[in-house]
Amino acid sequence: MLLNRPNILVLSAGRRVELVRFLQRSLADYVGKGAVYTTDMVPETSAACQVTEKAFSVPRATDANYVEALLDICHEYDVGLVVPTIDPELEILAREKNRFREMGVEPVVSEPELLSACHDKRKTGNLFLSLGIGYPEVYDSDQLRFPCFCKPFDGSRSVGAKVIESASSLSEQDRTNPKNMFMELIPSSYAEYTVDGYYGLDHQLKALVCRERLEVRDGEVSKGITRKDFAYEHLVNRLKSVPGAVGCITFQFFVNSYTQDVKGLEINPRFGGGYPLTHQSGAPFTDYLVREYFLGDSLLFNGEWQDGLMMLRYDAAVYCTHDD
Incomplete structure (x- = not known):
């Protein structure tokens, strides 16, 4: 794919400052032009919206006018790539994908069948089992x-x-x-792993990074470490082809280091909150997006990421002037 529109739109940007900055750097490094824009319901109070070239207020994803608002932004601001970050956006973008494509815009979203299997946990287990991966009874x-x-x-x-x-x-x-x-109920002897996979436009795996969740705060990892261990070896071949997968797919697993048992739990077909650790370990998914969509590159598999890299999150802030 070779997009002619040079800009990226990150949806529901919220607190995702690192993701936005990674995309800005990837555009600068590989394209040399273009901007990263963001949306949020209240961009004035979104940290990520303060670090982008322009931010837009849009209605809730379930609003009847949501898609029209996005199409208007893409048309007026020459957006070529749309990056969703929350679950409610995914099925909407998949359903309306052709309307975006008619404008020369590509939403980074997996096929509807995969989205359904990820959203409905009753189907998620069947998907894991079809890939040769265990699932809790x-x-x-x-x-x-x-x-x-x-x-x-x-x-x-x-x-x-x-x-x-x-x-x-x-x-x-x-x-x-x-x-x-x-x-x-999976016993506490199992560790929780989040596994980030990047899938190309051919639905084939281009990178896979395992990270153990050492501490979680409000549902998002606050301390984590990359692990290139038996779980990685167990998963890398089983996940090499996932029908309908595109872009970043975030898998959740239970892993027992003593018995070497691996059980799937959930699949989120989008960037997860802990993605920055994967990026810093040497698997820059934002580079892959820019190379595939803007340069038309065919990606090879990258397994050369750093094992044992730890992420220790801390509170930081963006300071900006607010006009009442």
């Missing part, structure tokens, strides 16, 4: 084994997820809620 609501794990099949960021210790602690509301699914 799913229980029927009338055949539970305790303790077990309960979560909505369409949930995100652990909202509504809980451990059910025993039959006496299972409420009737949880048991009969049609959105709840009940799963095998």
Whole structure:
């Protein structure tokens, strides 16, 4: 692919300052021109919107006017690449992809079938199993084994997820809620891994980085370390081709270093909050985006990233003048 429009639009930019800056650097390094723009419902209070060339206020992704607002921005500001960052945007962009393409704009979004399998956790398990990757056992609501794990099949960021210790602690509301699914509880001997995969326009894996989550704050990793271990070797061949995958795909796994058991948990087909660690380890996905979409490069697989690189996050701020 060779986009003629030189600018990038990052949606729902929020606090994603590092992602925006990585994209700015990639554009400068490989194209030498172009700008990174951002959207947010309230860009005046978005840190990432303060570090871009221009930021736009748009309605919520579920609003009927959302797509028209994005198309207007792309048309007026010569946007060639649209990068979503939150789940509600994905299916909308996939459904309306042709409208963007008619303008010469490419949304970085996977195919609808994969999005559906990622969104519906009941389908996620089948996808992992089809790739030769284990998945926690799913229980029927009338055949539970305790303790077990309960979560909505369409949930995100652990909202509504809980451990059910025993039959006496299972409420009737949880048991009969049609959105709840009940799963095998994975013991604490398993570590949590987030695995970032970059998939080219050919749906083939171009890079895969495993990072262990050492500490999580508000659902996002605050301390992590890259691991090129047995889990990487286990996954790199199994994930080399995922039908419909495009761009950054963020996988979640449970990993037992003693038994070398690996179980899939979730798939988020977008950039995750911990992506900066992957980037700094030597797998710059934003470079890959710019090279594929703006230069038409065919990417080779990159396995040369740094093992044992630790990320220790801290609070930082963007300071700007606000006009009432």
